[in-house]
Amino acid sequence: MKIGYIRVSDKRQNPDRQIEKMLDIGIEERFIFVDRQSGKDFARPAYQSMKQVLREGDLLYLDALDRLGRNYDGIIDEWKELTRSLGVDIVVLEQESLFDSRRFREMGELGKLMEDQFLSLLSYVAEQERNKIRTRQREGINIAQRKGVRFGRPRVEMTxxxxxxxxxxxxxxxxxxxxxxxxxxxxxxxxxxxxxxxxxx
Structure with missing residues (x-):
């Protein structure tokens, strides 16, 4: 069975682009799971619900690896649990030529080694991107504060x-x-x- 997992970082972001991709490859809407929260860990309601549905032989689609998560070690552990413990295959649409676990599975032990190498590299890139985003946010806040911008609730004036x-x-x-x-x-x-x-x- 085909299953799609989608994540956007917060409720203000729109998952429609990812949903459309999943529908285009023939995934039924009821089997598309959407979370609207950070990828720092895997305690997400839709993700955990999806794991309850997954069965051996199912094919899980992700738009990009960082939709699975942003934590380097967590991504690797979760990928291995899905593909090796649960027997689920994963396709990452953004890097489909590299990340289709069915190809690695067909290669046996050599495939596992190659999969581990690719996964480590791309997970590291995903985590570094998350760190860069946080750094840019901090820099932006610091610059704004130096210019006198106030954050938080607007101050009630002494009228x-x-x-x-x-x-x-x-x-x-x-x-x-x-x-x-x-x-x-x-x-x-x-x-x-x-x-x-x-x-x-």
């Missing part, structure tokens, strides 16, 4: 309306809960800004 509401609250004209509702603040934010207001007084 005249806020100051007026605080005065009314201190006089007992409104409750703290009502003051927070008017200012549209959570308790932690409200009391923090009240303290900041004292410092500016």
């Amino acid at each position: 005249e309306e806020f100051q007026e509401v605080v005065k009314r609250w201190r006089k007992g004209e409104v409750t703290a809960k009502e003051a927070m509702r008017i200012c549209k603040m959570k308790p932690s934010t409200f009391y923090r800004r009240v303290e900041e207001l004292k410092g500016e007084a």
Whole structure:
């Protein structure tokens, strides 16, 4: 049976391109498993569900090796478990000329050796790409911070309306809960800004 596994890094990314590839090679939609999360480990719901479905002789399709995962050692261990323990064959569409485990299987022990070498090389490349992405993200954040860009929730400005509401609250004209509702603040934010207001007084 043909089965497809798809992974995108987060919920904002669109898996449609990968899904279309799987449909084009004749995989039924019910046998296409999609995860929307990081490939740092294999504790992914769709991936684990897929492993429950896989049987010896099945053919698993991946769009690219890094869709399986991003961790060098994890990819190798998982590939070997699927192909050698479960008896499943894997085709990586992006590197189909290199990565079709059926070809390695046909070559016997020599095929295992060649498969291990290719897998080690490409898994290493996948992990290094993940490390480069993290490095670029950190560099981008550092540059933005040096330029004054703030990350996280936007700071609530100390408006005249806020100051007026605080005065009314201190006089007992409104409750703290009502003051927070008017200012549209959570308790932690409200009391923090009240303290900041004292410092500016």
